[in-house]
Amino acid sequence: MVEPLSQEVLVNVTPQETRVAVVENGVLQEVHIERTRSRGIVGNIYKGRVSRVLPGMDAAFVDIGLERAAFLHASDVCRGRPELDPARSQPIAELLREGEELLVQVVKDPLGSKGARLTTQITVPSRYLVMVPCMGQVALSQRIEGEDERERLREVVTRLGEADGHCGYIVRTAAEGAEEAALAADMAFLRRLWAGIAERAEAARPGTLVHEDLPLALRILRDLLGDAVEKIRVDSRMTFRRMREFAERYVPELAGRLEYYPGERPVFELYGVEDELKRALERRVELKSGGYLIIDQTEAMTTIDVNTGAYVGHRNLEETIFKTNLEAAQAIARQLRLRNLGGIIIVDFIDMEVEEHRTQVLQALERALARDRARTHISEISRLGLVEMTRKRTRESLARQLCEPCPTCEGRGTVKTVETVCYEIFREIIREARQFEARSFLVLAAPQVVDRMLDEESAGVAELEAFIGREVRFQAESSYTQEQYDVVLM
Template identity: 60%
Template sequence: MTAEVLVNVTPSETRVAIVENGILQEIHIERESRRGLVGNVYVGKVNRVLPGMQAAFVDIGLEKAAFLHASDIFQKDCADEGAPAKDITQLVRQGQYIMVQVLKDPLGTKGARLTTEISIPSRYLVLMPRSEHVGVSQRIETEEERDRLRTLATDYSDNDVGFIVRTAAEKVTEEELAEDAKFLRRLWAKIQERRKKKSKGGVLYEDLGLAARVLRDMVGITVERVRIDSRLAFQELTDFVESFIPELVSKLEVYDGERPIFDLFDVENEIQRALNRHVTLKSGGSLIIDQTEAMTTIDINTGAFVGHRNLADTIFNTNIEATQAIARQLRLRNLGGIIIVDFIDMQNEDHRRRVLHSLEQALNKDRARTTISGFTSLGLVEVTRKRTRESLEHVLASECPVCHGRGSIKTVETVSYEIMREIVRVNRAYDADEFIVYASSAVAERLLNEETHALAELEMFVGKKVKVQVEPLYSQEQFDVVMM
């Protein structure tokens, strides 16, 4: 799998696009005013301890207090399997200052998720302080290579520090791995020094900038070229890859073309399309993607695709095509958490098995951890995808001020009848000579045309004159009934 990386840099925002075979697969956006916090290490103050939730709220200097669950608190004496976990009140106390790391960025109304099990990643290794654990990425499948890497990582570990070997370490030399381990140990020593100097809260360590982070974590993908449209960012990335990913140095280049860099491969338009609910398949079928706070749902429709043989084959082929589109959309939109996929109903058990296999194969390209459950009795497939940062929609869009996130607004007819009921209610509660209705142009037009007879009957019923006036700034659902 080969990819081209495009880096677009402005003073307020950095965007990184990953393009595979000419098609945009991932888009990462980081704004200076809202930099991602995942991986950052802080000294935080415990504000509240909640035994009923087995959790604590910790102030790390953000707008909202961060959330720390008992299961995310390092308990060395409970590390042995089967040992009972301690109660949250035995682990932290109110007013205590503790070292924590951000697991998940603040999402919607939720604060950041924290852990006290610190992990510091580099190119080939992840350092695990206060742990003797040594692990090897499950994506390294050769047992001989796994044993070699585990032996090397064990040599770098001791009673206070453990390591996890990342997928990128496959087939690297002992010297390269040793250098990575030395770097991480030096970095951890610096973090500990800063901790001693900070009696109160503050940042101890911040993860790399977006572009460097994306390149560091691109495991299993051969990078053909990295194009950057900023000379300053190009120099910073060059310094980074010379130290950590020297094989990429020759692939970095400054982009100074006349066209904006994201006009290449139609990236800008793809970003706009990724904000739509509707995704068209080449066959004429479609996906409908709805993102809510609890989960994301994906519905597959055959649409204009009628097939060439029979209905069962048409449905099967549409579902197979949808699996590839679903895997791409999850990466492109950065959708995480629970994803429910409603494939078109298939009666053939072999078709179901092949569709599930196709989805698994497509999701194998995803660097985020995903799990797939089989078909439920209702024909739904549940997918979970690790969520750490906000989705593309949450980064680029906000709740609609008109519908307030419902995705629909009341019809003109509905609002017209609400106005008439409001006039009756106000007339019974207050004494008025006449009423003036302020409403949007569409609602006012309906009241004065289609509902003119109903309005005349209402005037007779309340015994008052009702005037309708257009308020240009009102949305379709807004109106005011004013007594005169």
């Protein structure tokens, strides 16, 4: 029996950042973070100028006023223009030219060394609808399942939108069951909003922001919340008032669920969110059975390794492996949402001999991912127990939002041993002794390296001094990392 879904949303606000936690049935599932100095730009609309057309990549770079030029692929160029032939896929050189000005929208934030990803198919969302000015037709969310309701919504939106000409609409999941008057009000709001955007775009210079998406606290009311939400707790009185005003105007069914939290104990601490965030930055994820996951995020992909750990089961090895993999499937789905991991994901389940077990684990993973708003695609389990899957990525992962590469290992995850550093120092002294005239050498290094030189490697130091005919002295520097050293000529 499937446990009914109960959601609470926690909003923590400081002058520097806003954090939103989605808690389902008492368990943290999602975290969204928006910092004042580095707000995401997905959804923002810019007046851009094509800086370079790349026929070999079937794409173009567009200057929208950011540090790095943004990327626009030919498939993201709106073919709704009358002069373009929609019957065939046209190369980028026929769609755009260098220096051309165009209106673009960000669909992916800059990630790592990559610039933002753009589209010219502008979308303007509201509570029930998304206006797509160059689409010219009505589309419906796949999550609206009832055929009668789908037909009703399509007929209503098509009729209401007849006056908009080439403008199209996408009917959002939240529109299911919505009355015609609410849909008409939504459409009128979108028309006014788009008219203002078009007017500003006409007067704007290339490289300027034309329309900025809502801040996170209001965006969650528009995009993230559904009928399962029982309570939205906000710990900032000012933000609470803004959210209530927004809800009363656009999502009145949520206004009564908003609640100001005045408690002295931080709301994230009250629900255990801070501890969960710390655990979400670790490689190892413990399973209740005693098994565990190891999650490694790289530039190319994310790998997840499943291990039985301390779990020994009660019947036989195959049953132990099967139960561990089933539990891991639930945990993996949660970790993908919590850590916001996207792109290519490889899951290394423990090898299972029974075909039925492999099928059940895959089905368990699919069911667990059904609540994920990000689009996912899962392949079959290979002979090695590997599952290849993809998850749509539109913003940085939690780890990349909150962390940076270690300055000591520079993201490698390992450092050279003390012994290795000592032998590097020996080679460096010999090299410099052959190149330069010096009375002696002073080595500045980390305390643990100096301790090794004066203890285990003392015989080697004596041999080195005899070989080069000069004295070698050592000085410990507490601020040096284990791999860092300097050889000074005296």
